[in-house]
Amino acid sequence: MGSFNMITILWSAVLQTLAMVGISVVIAQVLGMPLGVLIVITEEGHIVPNRWLHRILSTTVNIGRSIPFIILLVAVLPLTRLLAGTTFGTKGVIVPLTIAAIPFVARVVESALKEVDPGVIEAAQAMGSTPMQIVYKVLIPEALPSLVLGFTLTAVNLIGYSAMAGVVGGGGLGDLAIRYGFHRKQVDITWYTVIILVVLVQLLQMLGNWVAKKLSH
Amino acid sequence: MIELRNVSKTFHTDREIQALKDVNLQIPKGEIFGIIGQSGAGKSTLIRCINGLEKPDHGEIIVDGVNMSQLNPVQLREARKCIGMIFQHFNLLASRTVAGNIAYPLEIAGVKRHVIKERVDELLHLVDLTDKANAYPRQLSGGQKQRVGIARALANRPQVLLCDEATSALDPETTKSVLHLLADINAKMGLTIVLITHEMAVIQEICDKVAVLDNGTIQETGSVIEILARPKTEVTKRMIQGLINIQIPPELLERARASVTESCVLLKLKFIGPQVHEPVISAMLHKFSVEANILFGKIDQIKDTPFGMLLVEICGPPDQVDQAIAYMNEQGVEMEVATNG
Numbered sequence: 255m256g257s258f259n260m261i262t263i264l265w266s267a268v269l270q271t272l273a274m275v276g277i278s279v280v281i282a283q284v285l286g287m288p289l290g291v292l293i294v295i296t297e298e299g300h301i302v303p304n305r306w307l308h309r310i311l312s313t314t315v316n317i318g319r320s321i322p323f324i325i326l327l328v329a330v331l332p333l334t335r336l337l338a339g340t341t342f343g344t345k346g347v348i349v350p351l352t353i354a355a356i357p358f359v360a361r362v363v364e365s366a367l368k369e370v371d372p373g374v375i376e377a378a379q380a381m382g383s384t385p386m387q388i389v390y391k392v393l394i395p396e397a398l399p400s401l402v403l404g405f406t407l408t409a410v411n412l413i414g415y416s417a418m419a420g421v422v423g424g425g426g427l428g429d430l431a432i433r434y435g436f437h438r439k440q441v442d443i444t445w446y447t448v449i450i451l452v453v454l455v456q457l458l459q460m461l462g463n464w465v466a467k468k469l470s471h
Numbered sequence: 472m473i474e475l476r477n478v479s480k481t482f483h484t485d486r487e488i489q490a491l492k493d494v495n496l497q498i499p500k501g502e503i504f505g506i507i508g509q510s511g512a513g514k515s516t517l518i519r520c521i522n523g524l525e526k527p528d529h530g531e532i533i534v535d536g537v538n539m540s541q542l543n544p545v546q547l548r549e550a551r552k553c554i555g556m557i558f559q560h561f562n563l564l565a566s567r568t569v570a571g572n573i574a575y576p577l578e579i580a581g582v583k584r585h586v587i588k589e590r591v592d593e594l595l596h597l598v599d600l601t602d603k604a605n606a607y608p609r610q611l612s613g614g615q616k617q618r619v620g621i622a623r624a625l626a627n628r629p630q631v632l633l634c635d636e637a638t639s640a641l642d643p644e645t646t647k648s649v650l651h652l653l654a655d656i657n658a659k660m661g662l663t664i665v666l667i668t669h670e671m672a673v674i675q676e677i678c679d680k681v682a683v684l685d686n687g688t689i690q691e692t693g694s695v696i697e698i699l700a701r702p703k704t705e706v707t708k709r710m711i712q713g714l715i716n717i718q719i720p721p722e723l724l725e726r727a728r729a730s731v732t733e734s735c736v737l738l739k740l741k742f743i744g745p746q747v748h749e750p751v752i753s754a755m756l757h758k759f760s761v762e763a764n765i766l767f768g769k770i771d772q773i774k775d776t777p778f779g780m781l782l783v784e785i786c787g788p789p790d791q792v793d794q795a796i797a798y799m800n801e802q803g804v805e806m807e808v809a810t811n812g
Contacts, residue, residue: 374562374564377556377558378575380556381552381575381576381579382549382551382576382580383579384548387579391578395566395567396566398566471607
């Protein structure tokens with residue numbers, strides 16, 4: 255294989271990985287964030303305590319978190335076919351990736367929001383804020399730097415998960431490493447994908463740290 | 472303005488803690504009313520009952536004619552907009568600037584943007600922080616943070632301001648300036664201020680009336696001067712120790728007692744208000760053939776009232792001493808025979 259060809263293959267694998275991770279992290283954030291918020295605010299002593307809702311949500315998230323990704327990937331195949339129209343390729347991986355990330359996001363959001371000073375929440379209540387106002391004007395803005403770091407954490411985690419997508423022919427860097435590096439014994443490709451993954455994670459983490467720092471006053 | 476009727480509150484945690492027991496209080500409009508107590512006395516719970524952050528188990532809380540315990544959540548939120556509150560740890564939003572923090576209560580009350588801007592400028596001026604409008608709380612000193620807290624609490628022009636240990640995290644100098652700001656606001660706006668504290672010095676500085684809370688019950692209520700000069704309960708006496716030092720150094724007392732003969736008495740005299748300025752002792756010495764030896768003295772100011780205390784040994788023929796004591800009584804000086812500390 256010529257080096258030009260290899261660069262093309264690696265580059266398209268990087269783009270596939272970014273696409274898979276990018277799309278699923280955004281969808282997971284959108285769906286997981288309300289879940290995390292609900293878990294926090296329904297807790298005893300918070301703004302809208304509701305023991306049963308809190309327990310149900312928390313347990314659901316725990317179950318979701320305890321299923322290994324590789325099993326989830328296979329288990330949700332029918333749902334993937336329904337939502338993505340295919341169970342194969344990059345498109346087919348987005349569904350399981352998103353599903354795996356939702357409970358993760360919920361926990362990350364939960365721990366970020368729990369860091370908000372209870373005194374500040376009490377002050378907001380004393381001023382006559384509605385629960386919605388407390389969520390949008392107090393909890394989320396106050397926790398924003400932690401939320402950004404959590405978002406970064408989720409993305410890094412999903413890059414790792416996405417590498418397993420090779421199992422269903424999902425494309426991306428992991429798929430590449432399996433197909434060329436493992437099946438065809440092209441060890442150099444394996445090394446390149448590993449280096450690219452390390453650099454990718456490093457860059458992402460640096461970006462996340464930078465944004466979080468910019469946001470904290 | 473604020474009335475508490477038979478308010479009780481018990482917390483059910485690992486063990487039952489009765490935070491408030493049948494509390495009755497009346498706080499008149501426009502006053503600065505202090506509630507003093509040790510930590511765990513129930514004062515935090517008491518002040519939180521006033522704006523509904525805590526719900527009492529029994530009793531009623533009436534603020535400006537509104538029965539707080541009968542409000543639904545929506546009405547309660549509306550009522551809270553008329554009750555400002557400031558906190559020991561300020562509780563400012565770290566994510567917002569000073570101006571943003573002050574704007575918060577106006578935003579949630581649905582005030583128009585340009586009106587908010589005007590009102591925020593006005594409040595920044597009031598608390599003397601115009602130059603810090605764009606600073607973040609982290610960049611401010613404790614005193615400045617509390618002033619932001621005050622501005623925020625006043626944004627919606629409340630009738631009542633609740634102060635929860637508002638100066639306990641501040642140094643004495645800053646405490647004074649914050650208290651004076653509160654007194655100013657009280658005078659200018661006729662705002663009713665309820666403050667809770669464990670420091671009698673805070674009460675002495677700005678309060679009109681005070682209630683002493685201990686173990687969930689009100690021990691005594693009265694004007695500050697009344698409570699300080701004539702404490703009725705042990706709890707109060709303990710709390711004012713050190714402030715108006717009735718505790719005479721034991722050595723001094725020992726020496727005084729050794730010199731006390733049959734013809735001498737040791738008296739503790741209290742002068743309240745204008746009496747402080749009267750030369751009562753000097754007049755007594757002129758009128759009667761007694762001698763006076765001042766062993767200990769202290770003069771203090773309670774809000775606007777001077778308050779003095781003297782430990783005096785009066786010696787002379789018994790009839791003259793008796794007459795001298797009677798004379799001072801006539802002059803309205805309060806006294807007691809200092810037999811022990």
